[in-house]
Amino acid sequence: MIEFTMPSLGADMEAGTLREWHIEPGDYIEHGDIIADVETQKGIIEVECFDEGVVEKLLIKEDEKVPVGTVMALINPVGGEEREEAVVHEKPEKMHETRREPVPHVVSPVVEHHRIKISPLARKMAEENHVDYTVIKGSGEKGAIVKEDIEKAISQEEEQPKSTEEKPGTTTNFREAIAAAMTKSNREIPHYYLEIKVDMSKSLDWLAERNKQRQVKERILPIALLIKAVAKALQQVPDLNATWENGLVKKPEINPGLVISLRTGGIVVPAVRQADRKSIEEIMETLNNLIPRARSFKLRSSEISDGTVSITSLGEGGADRVYGVIYPPQVALIGLGSIKNEPWVENDMLGIRPVLSITLAADHRATDGHTGDRFLKALRQQLLNPEVL
Numbered sequence: 001m002i003e004f005t006m007p008s009l010g011a012d013m014e015a016g017t018l019r020e021w022h023i024e025p026g027d028y029i030e031h032g033d034i035i036a037d038v039e040t041q042k043g044i045i046e047v048e049c050f051d052e053g054v055v056e057k058l059l060i061k062e063d064e065k066v067p068v069g070t071v072m073a074l075i076n077p078v079g080g081e082e083r084e085e086a087v088v089h090e091k092p093e094k095m096h097e098t099r100r101e102p103v104p105h106v107v108s109p110v111v112e113h114h115r116i117k118i119s120p121l122a123r124k125m126a127e128e129n130h131v132d133y134t135v136i137k138g139s140g141e142k143g144a145i146v147k148e149d150i151e152k153a154i155s156q157e158e159e160q161p162k163s164t165e166e167k168p169g170t171t172t173n174f175r176e177a178i179a180a181a182m183t184k185s186n187r188e189i190p191h192y193y194l195e196i197k198v199d200m201s202k203s204l205d206w207l208a209e210r211n212k213q214r215q216v217k218e219r220i221l222p223i224a225l226l227i228k229a230v231a232k233a234l235q236q237v238p239d240l241n242a243t244w245e246n247g248l249v250k251k252p253e254i255n256p257g258l259v260i261s262l263r264t265g266g267i268v269v270p271a272v273r274q275a276d277r278k279s280i281e282e283i284m285e286t287l288n289n290l291i292p293r294a295r296s297f298k299l300r301s302s303e304i305s306d307g308t309v310s311i312t313s314l315g316e317g318g319a320d321r322v323y324g325v326i327y328p329p330q331v332a333l334i335g336l337g338s339i340k341n342e343p344w345v346e347n348d349m350l351g352i353r354p355v356l357s358i359t360l361a362a363d364h365r366a367t368d369g370h371t372g373d374r375f376l377k378a379l380r381q382q383l384l385n386p387e388v389l
Contacts, residue, residue, distance in 0.1 A: 002051045002075040006066045009040055009304045013177075015067045016040045018060050022127075027055045029075070034127055034300065036072070041177035043297035045304060053077040117144035125150045130298050178266055185325050189244075190364040193323055196376040198383050199346070200339050200354045206386040222339065223313055224284040227256055228389050229382035230311060230334055231275035237375040239367050240360075241308045243329040248366045257307030257327070258287070260294045268294050269327060271307040280389060314338050321357040331366040334379075335359035356383075 006016055016038040023035045029049055036047045056074040060066055118126075118133055122145050126133040131153050138145035203225055211219040231254045234241040242250045254276040257269040270290050275283060293299055312324050313336040322335035337357040344353035358379060362372045382389060 001056065002053060002077055003071045004035070004049055004051070004073040004075055006038070006068050006070045006072055007047060007301055007305060008068045009038075009045055009301055013040055013068060015065050016045075017065045018062055018072070019044060020062055021058060023055050023058070023073070025055050025057055028078075029053065029055060038066075038301070041180075043299075045299060045301050047301040049075070051075055051077065117142060119144065119146050122147050122150045126153075129154050130293065181327060182325050185328050189326050189328060191326060191361050192364050192369060192372065194360045194362070194369065194372045194376055195321060196358050196380055198356045198358060198380045199344055200356050200383065203383050203386045204339075204354055220280055220284045221287075223258070223315075223336075224280050224287060225386060225389065226313070226336055226383075227258065227272055227275055227283050227287075227311060228278070228280050229379055229386075230256055230309070232382050232389060233375055233378040234309065235276055236378045237371060239371050240332040240362065240375050242331050242366060243308070244331050244363055244366050245329055248331070251308040253306070253308065255306045255308045257310045257330075258290075259310060259312040259324075260291055262295060268299070268304075269307055269310055270294050270299050270303040273302070273306055309334065311336065321359055323359055324361045326361050326363055331363035332372075332375075333361040335361065 009016065017040075018036060019039050020037040021035070022037070023029060023033075029035060030052050031050050032048055034046045035049045038045050038047050053075040056076045058073050060070070060072045066072060117138060117140070119140070123133065125131070125147060126145075129150070131150055133145055133150065133153075136145055136149050136153055137143070139149055140146040200222075204222070207220055207222060207225060214220070234254050234256075238250050239248065241254050242248050253274055255271040255273045256275050257271045259267050259269050261267050270293075272278070272283060272286050272290070278286065290299075290303070307327070307330065309330055310324070310327050310333045312322055312333065314322055316338055318338040320340065321337040324333040324335045326333045335358065337359075339354050339356045341352050342355040344351055344355060346353075358376060360372050360376055
């Protein structure tokens with residue numbers, strides 16, 4: 001039996017409040033399915049499950065505060081024929097995905113889900129497109145929400161201008177969460193800082209060339225290239241892609257977390273998962289999806305908890321450099337200043353170049369200055385050769 005426990009969604013999190021289950025006993029769930037909404041100081045987070053099986057029992061009631069690590073549900077793992085039988089029985093719409101041979105069409109029944117009637121297909125569409133189906137009036141039998149209702153809601157949302165305003169009343173909670181994490185960082189982590197300057201001429205020229213044929217909304221911003229360069233440098237210096245948990249724990253995936261400032265105050269640090277395996281275009285697409293959801297508090301649990309290193313960027317017109325504070329239990333934070341024209345000497349010739357100051361804040365328990373220096377040099381080399389990214 002698999003025990004699903006309340007995940008830790010940050011070093012400062014001790015407990016979360018279960019607001020809604022998206023599953024019931026008997027449901028078949030797959031890797032990555034959203035199974036619950038949990039409220040933390042960072043807002044309502046969609047919690048995923050990374051196991052596969054049939055829900056045996058829900059142990060926690062909605063609106064109950066749950067400490068991190070508490071068992072919330074029991075999942076019975078299934079495989080082979082048992083798995084196929086469970087898929088056919090519980091989620092007929094998935095049968096076409098899991099079986100190659102033709103199967104007869106099965107009409108998805110309308111089910112009651114926490115007092116809201118919604119068909120399984122409509123619910124799946126709503127979750128994939130981040131549509132809040134709890135506010136939709138269903139047009140199906142007895143007011144049930146059906147596929148057409150979700151499609152209508154999606155089209156209406158696309159017609160309206162995207163809002164990036166944060167929900168009111170959350171600033172205080174975010175500030176408290178940030179204060180707790182930063183206090184822990186300053187109290188427990190012995191920081192050391194290093195800085196390097198990089199001539200960004202080649203990188204910016206490369207981006208300009210790639211953006212020539214793109215529409216404005218499709219253009220690649222420098223931050224996407226910088227995230228990719230950081231990820232590739234971490235491949236060379238993996239000790240900084242790690243956490244400190246009674247010792248150095250290197251992470252197999254490179255998931256840089258980007259610090260996103262909220263307009264009403266506070267920050268959130270969602271992860272760009274497996275950035276080393278994504279192209280720069282794919283990273284840009286991820287950011288275009290991630291940033292609006294972060295600012296409207298619609299992040300998933302993995303996006304909050306999976307970060308292996310943090311990047312803070314001040315963007316254009318900001319300060320020359322930033323000296324950050326490490327987000328525990330991570331062991332490093334990369335600070336990106338504003339790209340500014342500065343005098344630059346190369347081959348004994350003085351010129352003006354677009355220069356980026358990159359700082360590294362690192363945990364002295366985990367690494368030393370030599371490791372940090374190797375990382376910054378590797379990062380500079382990546383940015384001087386953007387075509388290899």
